[in-house]
Amino acid sequence: MTSHRRNLSISSTEDDPYAHAESYYGDKKSLSKSSKLGRVRTFSVFETKSKIFDDFRKDLLKDHKNSSCENIGDDKTPSPEKSPSPPAPVTNGNRRPSIVPIYDDIANQSSSELKPELHARRASVDDSFLRPKKFYINDIDLTLRELLENEDTDHNYQITIEDTGPKVLKLGTANSGGYTKAPVRGTYMLSNLLQELTIAKRFGRDQLILDEQRLNENPVARIKRLITTQFWKSLTREITKDNIVEMSKDTKIKESYYDAEGKLIENSESHRIYIPHNRQDQYEYFNSIKKANPNIVLDVVYLPEKIDGQFIKSINNKPGLLALSAKPDPNEKGNLLNEPYVVPGGRFNELYGWDSYMETLGLLTDVTPKSNHEHLRLARGMTENFIYEIHHYGKILNANRSYYLGRSQPPFLTDMALRVFEKTKEVYPEKLPETIDFLKRATLASIKEYLTIWCAKPRLDEKTGLSCYHPEGVGIPPETEATHFDAVLKPYVQKHKLTQAEFIEKYNSQEIHEPELDEYFLHDRAVRESGHDTSYRLEGKCADLATVDLNSLLYKYEVDISTVLTNYFDGKLQDVNGTVHQASEWIQRAATRRKNLTKYLWNEKDSMFYDYNVKTEQQTGYESATTFWPLWSQAATREQAKKLVENSVSKFEEHGGLVAGTLRSRGEINLHRPSRQWDYPYGWAPQQILAWIGLNSYGYTDVASRLAYRWLFMMTRAFVDYNGVVVEKYNVCKGAVPHRVDAEYGNQGLDFKGVATEGFGWVNASYLVGLQYLNLHAKRCLGTLTPPEVYLRSIETHKDTVEDVQGIV
Ligand SMILES: OC[C@H]1O[C@H](O[C@H]2O[C@H](CO)[C@@H](O)[C@H](O)[C@H]2O)[C@H](O)[C@@H](O)[C@@H]1O
Numbered sequence: 001m002t003s004h005r006r007n008l009s010i011s012s013t014e015d016d017p018y019a020h021a022e023s024y025y026g027d028k029k030s031l032s033k034s035s036k037l038g039r040v041r042t043f044s045v046f047e048t049k050s051k052i053f054d055d056f057r058k059d060l061l062k063d064h065k066n067s068s069c070e071n072i073g074d075d076k077t078p079s080p081e082k083s084p085s086p087p088a089p090v091t092n093g094n095r096r097p098s099i100v101p102i103y104d105d106i107a108n109q110s111s112s113e114l115k116p117e118l119h120a121r122r123a124s125v126d127d128s129f130l131r132p133k134k135f136y137i138n139d140i141d142l143t144l145r146e147l148l149e150n151e152d153t154d155h156n157y158q159i160t161i162e163d164t165g166p167k168v169l170k171l172g173t174a175n176s177g178g179y180t181k182a183p184v185r186g187t188y189m190l191s192n193l194l195q196e197l198t199i200a201k202r203f204g205r206d207q208l209i210l211d212e213q214r215l216n217e218n219p220v221a222r223i224k225r226l227i228t229t230q231f232w233k234s235l236t237r238e239i240t241k242d243n244i245v246e247m248s249k250d251t252k253i254k255e256s257y258y259d260a261e262g263k264l265i266e267n268s269e270s271h272r273i274y275i276p277h278n279r280q281d282q283y284e285y286f287n288s289i290k291k292a293n294p295n296i297v298l299d300v301v302y303l304p305e306k307i308d309g310q311f312i313k314s315i316n317n318k319p320g321l322l323a324l325s326a327k328p329d330p331n332e333k334g335n336l337l338n339e340p341y342v343v344p345g346g347r348f349n350e351l352y353g354w355d356s357y358m359e360t361l362g363l364l365t366d367v368t369p370k371s372n373h374e375h376l377r378l379a380r381g382m383t384e385n386f387i388y389e390i391h392h393y394g395k396i397l398n399a400n401r402s403y404y405l406g407r408s409q410p411p412f413l414t415d416m417a418l419r420v421f422e423k424t425k426e427v428y429p430e431k432l433p434e435t436i437d438f439l440k441r442a443t444l445a446s447i448k449e450y451l452t453i454w455c456a457k458p459r460l461d462e463k464t465g466l467s468c469y470h471p472e473g474v475g476i477p478p479e480t481e482a483t484h485f486d487a488v489l490k491p492y493v494q495k496h497k498l499t500q501a502e503f504i505e506k507y508n509s510q511e512i513h514e515p516e517l518d519e520y521f522l523h524d525r526a527v528r529e530s531g532h533d534t535s536y537r538l539e540g541k542c543a544d545l546a547t548v549d550l551n552s553l554l555y556k557y558e559v560d561i562s563t564v565l566t567n568y569f570d571g572k573l574q575d576v577n578g579t580v581h582q583a584s585e586w587i588q589r590a591a592t593r594r595k596n597l598t599k600y601l602w603n604e605k606d607s608m609f610y611d612y613n614v615k616t617e618q619q620t621g622y623e624s625a626t627t628f629w630p631l632w633s634q635a636a637t638r639e640q641a642k643k644l645v646e647n648s649v650s651k652f653e654e655h656g657g658l659v660a661g662t663l664r665s666r667g668e669i670n671l672h673r674p675s676r677q678w679d680y681p682y683g684w685a686p687q688q689i690l691a692w693i694g695l696n697s698y699g700y701t702d703v704a705s706r707l708a709y710r711w712l713f714m715m716t717r718a719f720v721d722y723n724g725v726v727v728e729k730y731n732v733c734k735g736a737v738p739h740r741v742d743a744e745y746g747n748q749g750l751d752f753k754g755v756a757t758e759g760f761g762w763v764n765a766s767y768l769v770g771l772q773y774l775n776l777h778a779k780r781c782l783g784t785l786t787p788p789e790v791y792l793r794s795i796e797t798h799k800d801t802v803e804d805v806q807g808i809v
């Protein structure tokens, strides 16, 4: 049936029960402050109720009557009853839909205000023939209140399996005008109801027709839909004149200074953007915004040409956002268009290094020549921002805030650029010269990063030819959660008979010298540069470790650079300084590193790659999931891969996928040795993704699929049982509550009321990437929440194959 079957002025896509929130709850206009226009389909308050039901009933009858006839009821002509310009919205007295915080107006209303109006009349259409159902929510506030009062028994504005309510709420059906009631049952449907009502309310709706299908949607489809249509959007940042003040706000550090009397003053908020010393265009652009808006508070500050540890420490109390790539707006003189990016989420509201690579993998999963070009734009934006960071800050930054200026994160630029390049060629074949230019710029930036950061002092260990994480910096990293260093600082605080705050102040200003502590923080900064902050694998020694992770990534750089030079630039590329880089040099570098990886990092007896301590000249023996990274970069030999799979996957394979490190290596945890988030029992999305890609590339697709199933099952189970939660990391060893993590700053992505709107960047990506490793049978099992043990038994019994695996990354 291709025609419009409804006598409502809507298109067929608007009748989709799974439509994007914008079209389901109201068009974009409805979000603007000045206009709260809702679309017709959801029966906005602009129409009188009796007219709503008249229309709807007529429509149903027509639907029913014509259900077997093609092209009957073609209503391309808009319904004469629908007014193109709706009358002013009904305001319900003083009650206006509030958006933030969305529950306040419910809480503040007296129950008489919330009393349901009597239904004007009952529609004469019987419910029974209509499947799937639609519910008529006459008063969203009232329904939300009833739902929360009955079902959210622990009062956290989420409906989870820990709530002990009746687990059923009756809602009026749409075709009976709300008269006939039908139940919404069980945690999953009730929590989806809470989510949908919360979203509808954020769109300014008071009433709603809600598809039952939206409440009992297959959870796999729902997670995928939310990530691709909502979460990426919520995590997207793009600096504009209108949002720079909000974007420059820092939430991790409180700005502080001493007043004339020497009293420490803390600002609750600061808004500052730092500009590279040679970007006058950007400096002027941000100042022009200030000039045009004298009421805004925005500090626009040039960075010096030389940025070292002392300088970075000197601005610890003046946190600011770091400018990113921007180009002139062809349509508006003086305006700059800033490249977009995706942030991880929660407390991480800036462009991160390796998170962006993982997000790119996720974003590119659904880009085709015909769809989702926006996702390609975001992936390209992040890559452009990395090129910019290398040229203006000397490295790809941990993240674009001032306190991250001294350190990088695991490098993935060559692979990221190649993937964006390939996709761009496919989507915009007509732009090939521009796309090749992008690849050239990304490759030259990667070469610069490789030569000046990763293979230069202090990161390069000349003896082994391998590299270590070793950033610049002085003092204590200011961005960590307040209590993170308590155990480490305690003996020093006691020794100097100071409060911890006083000690930090004096130690940072170098009034107190503690060489051992300097050494500890050198390694701590290195741990943060490694992205694996924090872990007992690295603590107290990271800057001395030639890690498996970093050296696998650098091998990939070497191979990718030689491939790009060979395939696109006749084997050589000249940089801005006139140096010509030859493919043959990069082939040689890769061969040397591969040999050194085997010589220093491979342990034949244990079938593992271990980090190598360049000071003690020994392997550390710490069992870490980074042992699979040489599969991702294809630095491992076939034999090493086979041994890893046969003897070492089992060391890390837990209920929910790969654990970051083994229990044996982590050791005992106690008050003085608190648990660390990158150790047992936690599992992280990037570790899973890299292992799947690596295993698959050596032909171990069955192992990759099995691990993907475990991870996706754990995510789906938590999503279904815990109100749509998607978090930064999981406890992969626990069947129940895997999303509850209390190590270090705790988990991110948990803190929401009613509905999760962003998930977490790399975990979102892992879901989309992971699905590509599952065949139809696996996806069906996942949708019905079949536990991994049962699913794995089923595929053994049926000698299932992975022949359906499609489009693997
Ligand atoms: O503020 C504490 C630390 O937070 C970041 O690290 C964690 O989050 C990052 C963003 O998702 C992620 O890249 C990193 O692997 C996580 O451990 C930050 O990167 C650290 O520098 C910071 O100290």
Ligand SMILES: [Ca+2]
Binding pocket: 151, 152, 153, 154, 155, 156, 157, 158, 159, 160, 163
């Ligand atoms: Ca609850």
